[in-house]
Amino acid sequence: MPDAKSTGHCYCGAVRFETIGESSWIGHCHCESCRRHSGSVMTTFAGFRPAQVIFTGAMPNRYHSGDGVTRSFCGQCGSPVAYQLDSRPDEIHLQLGLFDDLEPLAPKDHSFLQEKPGWLHADEHLPESGWVRDDDG
Numbered sequence: 001m002p003d004a005k006s007t008g009h010c011y012c013g014a015v016r017f018e019t020i021g022e023s024s025w026i027g028h029c030h031c032e033s034c035r036r037h038s039g040s041v042m043t044t045f046a047g048f049r050p051a052q053v054i055f056t057g058a059m060p061n062r063y064h065s066g067d068g069v070t071r072s073f074c075g076q077c078g079s080p081v082a083y084q085l086d087s088r089p090d091e092i093h094l095q096l097g098l099f100d101d102l103e104p105l106a107p108k109d110h111s112f113l114q115e116k117p118g119w120l121h122a123d124e125h126l127p128e129s130g131w132v133r134d135d136d137g
Helices: 032-038
Strands: 005-009 016-020 025-029 043-048 053-055 061-064 069-073 080-085 092-095 109-111
Touching: 032 043, 032 080
Parallel strands: 025 109
Antiparallel strands: 005 016, 016 053, 025 043, 043 092, 061 069, 069 080, 080 092
């Protein structure tokens, strides 16, 4: 479905977006950075090219965390919206929980499994993505 469209929004509805086309990646992240930003033990993202994402409501606020990641969030309700890696400017990863229809957006893998709490058991049948930390963090 190359012309597939999906919509989503933050908790309060101020930040809204539409995606056009299929995502390049959907997966669970277990890294400490994502855990601390989301307040959850794992975060699930859908990756797109920036040209595929149109913000139709308020633009999200941005925070550059200093570890090569820019995180976007709603300035009103604080919902995490997206992250972008400095090393991959051609990708934006949207928080999967913000999409209006989650059914067609099933995760395909896990990232940073070595940072996952041992007691967490979720989608264990999915493979590891192979993402690892480089020397910069």
